[in-house]
Amino acid sequence: MLYNRYLKNKKECPFCSLKKEEIIRKNNSAFLILAQAPYTKDHLLAIPKRHVTKLNKLTKKEKEDVEKLIYYGIKRLHKKYDDASMIYREGRKEKIGKSIDHMHYHLIPKIRITTEKNIRNRKMLSDKEYLRKTKDFKKRFK
Numbered sequence: 655m656l657y658n659r660y661l662k663n664k665k666e667c668p669f670c671s672l673k674k675e676e677i678i679r680k681n682n683s684a685f686l687i688l689a690q691a692p693y694t695k696d697h698l699l700a701i702p703k704r705h706v707t708k709l710n711k712l713t714k715k716e717k718e719d720v721e722k723l724i725y726y727g728i729k730r731l732h733k734k735y736d737d738a739s740m741i742y743r744e745g746r747k748e749k750i751g752k753s754i755d756h757m758h759y760h761l762i763p764k765i766r767i768t769t770e771k772n773i774r775n776r777k778m779l780s781d782k783e784y785l786r787k788t789k790d791f792k793k794r795f796k
């Protein structure tokens with residue numbers, strides 16, 4: 655499934671309905687998960703637990719907790735990759751569909767972004783494949 659189609663059909667916020675087995679690491683107010691529509695292999699997302707649309711709406715504690723998972727995630731990626739990038743995303747309505755309005759950070763190893771069109775049309779993993787990759791990531795990045 656393409657990410658664009660997934661977003662069109664999704665009614666509820668995917669980050670507010672995460673299953674336990676999808677979570678790589680968590681603390682009091684944030685989660686670290688694998689991206690289900692990855693730009694690259696081992697693409698991670700750091701997400702506040704609370705549905706927050708913009709960075710400035712986070713509490714001080716939430717900012718600290720999200721930041722801890724960003725550092726944790728980048729450190730894990732550095733075990734296997736010599737570079738990583740981070741992209742901050744917040745929700746916005748867009749002409750070609752909606753984005754997820756629950757703010758989040760992408761932690762991405764070895765990325766070379768080509769065009770916005772390529773990112774939007776990236777392949778969506780099936781739930782089964784996604785959970786298998788999450789399990790595999792946890793094992794490889796202990």
Ligand SMILES: [Zn+2]
Nearest residue numbers: 667670705756
């Ligand atoms: Zn949400």
